Amino acid sequence: MITKEEILAWLHRYREVLAENKEYLTELDAAIGDADHGINMDRGFGAVEKKLDGVAEKDIGTILKTVGMTLVSTVGGAGGPLYGTFFLKAGMTLSGKNELSAEDMVAALNAAIEGVKMRGKATTGEKTMLDALVPALEAMQKTIADGGDIHAALEAATAAAEEGMKATIPMLATKGRASYLGERSIGHQDPGATSSWLMLKTAAETIGAS
Amino acid sequence: MKKLINKPEDVVREELEGIALAHPDLVKVHYEPDYIVRADAPVKGKVGLVSGGGSGHEPLHGGFVGMGMLDAACPGAVFTSPTPDQMLEATKAVDGGAGVLHIVKNYTGDVMNFEMAAEMAQMEGIEVASVVTNDDVAVQDSLYTAGRRGVGITVFVEKIAGAAAEEGRSLAEVTAVAKKVNDWGRSMGMALTSCVVPQAGKPTFDLGEDEMEIGIGIHGEPGRKRMKIAPVDEIVEMLAEPIISDLPYKEGDKVIAMVNGMGGTPLIELYIAYRKLHHVLEGHGITIVRNLVGNYITSLEMAGMSITLMKADDELIKLWDAPVKTAGLRWGV
Ligand SMILES: Nc1ncnc2c1ncn2[C@@H]1O[C@H](COP(=O)(O)OP(=O)(O)OP(=O)(O)O)[C@@H](O)[C@H]1O
Ligand SMILES: [Mg+2]
Numbered sequence: 001m002i003t004k005e006e007i008l009a010w011l012h013r014y015r016e017v018l019a020e021n022k023e024y025l026t027e028l029d030a031a032i033g034d035a036d037h038g039i040n041m042d043r044g045f046g047a048v049e050k051k052l053d054g055v056a057e058k059d060i061g062t063i064l065k066t067v068g069m070t071l072v073s074t075v076g077g078a079g080g081p082l083y084g085t086f087f088l089k090a091g092m093t094l095s096g097k098n099e100l101s102a103e104d105m106v107a108a109l110n111a112a113i114e115g116v117k118m119r120g121k122a123t124t125g126e127k128t129m130l131d132a133l134v135p136a137l138e139a140m141q142k143t144i145a146d147g148g149d150i151h152a153a154l155e156a157a158t159a160a161a162e163e164g165m166k167a168t169i170p171m172l173a174t175k176g177r178a179s180y181l182g183e184r185s186i187g188h189q190d191p192g193a194t195s196s197w198l199m200l201k202t203a204a205e206t207i208g209a210s
Numbered sequence: 211m212k213k214l215i216n217k218p219e220d221v222v223r224e225e226l227e228g229i230a231l232a233h234p235d236l237v238k239v240h241y242e243p244d245y246i247v248r249a250d251a252p253v254k255g256k257v258g259l260v261s262g263g264g265s266g267h268e269p270l271h272g273g274f275v276g277m278g279m280l281d282a283a284c285p286g287a288v289f290t291s292p293t294p295d296q297m298l299e300a301t302k303a304v305d306g307g308a309g310v311l312h313i314v315k316n317y318t319g320d321v322m323n324f325e326m327a328a329e330m331a332q333m334e335g336i337e338v339a340s341v342v343t344n345d346d347v348a349v350q351d352s353l354y355t356a357g358r359r360g361v362g363i364t365v366f367v368e369k370i371a372g373a374a375a376e377e378g379r380s381l382a383e384v385t386a387v388a389k390k391v392n393d394w395g396r397s398m399g400m401a402l403t404s405c406v407v408p409q410a411g412k413p414t415f416d417l418g419e420d421e422m423e424i425g426i427g428i429h430g431e432p433g434r435k436r437m438k439i440a441p442v443d444e445i446v447e448m449l450a451e452p453i454i455s456d457l458p459y460k461e462g463d464k465v466i467a468m469v470n471g472m473g474g475t476p477l478i479e480l481y482i483a484y485r486k487l488h489h490v491l492e493g494h495g496i497t498i499v500r501n502l503v504g505n506y507i508t509s510l511e512m513a514g515m516s517i518t519l520m521k522a523d524d525e526l527i528k529l530w531d532a533p534v535k536t537a538g539l540r541w542g543v
Pocket of ligand 2: 036
């Protein structure tokens with residue numbers, strides 16, 4: 001079972017990870033976007049950090065929905081609606097829950113990814129965050145089907161997300177700002193896929209680890 | 211970085227404070243969520259017009275709030291789309307009971323944030339329609355891109371749809387005229403120098419002393435090609451010909467033309483460019499019936515220009531000539 005404390009620890013830690021990687025994510029975005037992804041994510045999770053204490057007593061669904069609403073109203077750009085929708089959809093799936101099973105985790109990630117696809121009208125292979133998230137979900141499902149526990153599933157998801165993130169390097173971008181570059185988008189790692197990998201990596205470090 | 215700012219993180223806030231102090235007769239500024247709204251909003255029975263986008267393109271959009279143009283504008287951080295809560299509050303503030311039109315430039319971030327805002331406004335019972343501008347011929351409109359960027363035609367949409375709303379037309383009618391303006395408009399831009407986003411502190415891209423970028427976007431996105439700088443007459447041809455052949459604009463057409471500065475271009479140079487544009491169009495048998503020469507949709511301190519053409523019929527010319535009273539555009543009042 002995933003506890004609420006673990007969810008909160010994950011969110012707090014992800015905020016730190018984004019602050020540490022602000023320049024890195026922004027540099028990745030400078031190559032194929034508009035050099036703001038790290039700044040945007042750092043601003044968003046900085047605002048999330050301020051909201052977390054106020055909802056710490058609430059259920060996990062409410063916590064994640066609050067994260068989503070905060071990102072939607074503070075990030076802007078493409079990252080705001082995409083990550084905002086990700087957390088809103090996950091939160092809606094987990095309404096009223098104070099601890100999560102492996103099945104809850106899979107259902108939440110699945111709903112979150114469907115939300116991103118719907119909002120961005122994108123699919124895998126277009127050099128976006130979906131190229132990290134979709135393989136992560138598949139690896140998570142497979143690990144659990146094979147009898148693995150929550151922590152093993154998160155580690156497998158992280159490894160798959162990392163691979164997916166690296167696989168964006170040779171891809172041609174067909175969505176978002178990077179698509180304006182056409183062929184020149186090839187050879188660069190997608191910033192959104194990178195922030196998504198960091199999100200899963202942080203989850204594997206803070207959830208089910210003990 | 212050399213800029214007339216205090217702290218990079220305060221530029222949008224302090225700009226809004228300046229606008230509020232400079233134009234209290236025209237607009238009110240609301241903070242958190244940030245939006246600029248017509249002083250007399252909501253205008254009862256009139257369709258409300260809301261636009262918005264990243265800051266750094268002034269006078270777009272905030273400078274176009276007022277009678278005959280926008281009812282509200284939502285400024286995002288520099289070059290970053292604003293957020294749905296800003297757009298929702300602005301939409302509520304301008305809803306005079308006849309519905310609200312969102313005017314959105316075609317960038318992934320702007321489109322997604324305005325979509326979320328429209329969904330929220332509809333849930334609150336406000337009728338919302340949207341028009342997405344996409345006039346930049348430098349971008350291939352294909353399955354492999356997010357589509358053409360919305361640039362100069364946005365100024366025309368705001369002016370002409372604003373006039374149509376002022377006449378008391380319905381939401382469907384105002385939306386239709388806004389779409390017609392976008393369909394009949396094309397633009398292309400170029401840069402002589404980069405811009406510097408205050409929070410980034412360094413140039414967005416590097417351009418050599420003797421180089422220029424043709425087909426630049428308004429956030430410094432790369433264009434069609436980078437090349438050695440040429441005399442302005444040749445540059446005007448490089449921008450005008452792809453625009454003319456794209457729609458295409460034909461012999462006998464009337465157009466409204468804009469020669470727009472990117473923020474760091476002296477007006478003397480824009481008039482030299484306008485003179486050439488006039489001759490190029492004349493050569494094609496196309497007549498400029500109205501024009502704008504100046505800084506209307508900028509890219510911080512970038513030096514360079516863009517050209518926008520819109521095919522004009524009697525309806526559009528009449529709406530163009532209708533009175534407008536904003537900080538950035540004013541005539542007939
Ligand atoms: N249509 C889409 N669907 C899914 N993900 C997308 C889409 N478009 C962009 N992305 C992701 O968003 C990331 C860019 O996010 P960022 O915060 O930099 O927004 P942005 O595109 O710069 O927004 P803006 O243009 O308004 O500044 C990309 O790296 C990509 O992973
Ligand atoms: Mg970006």
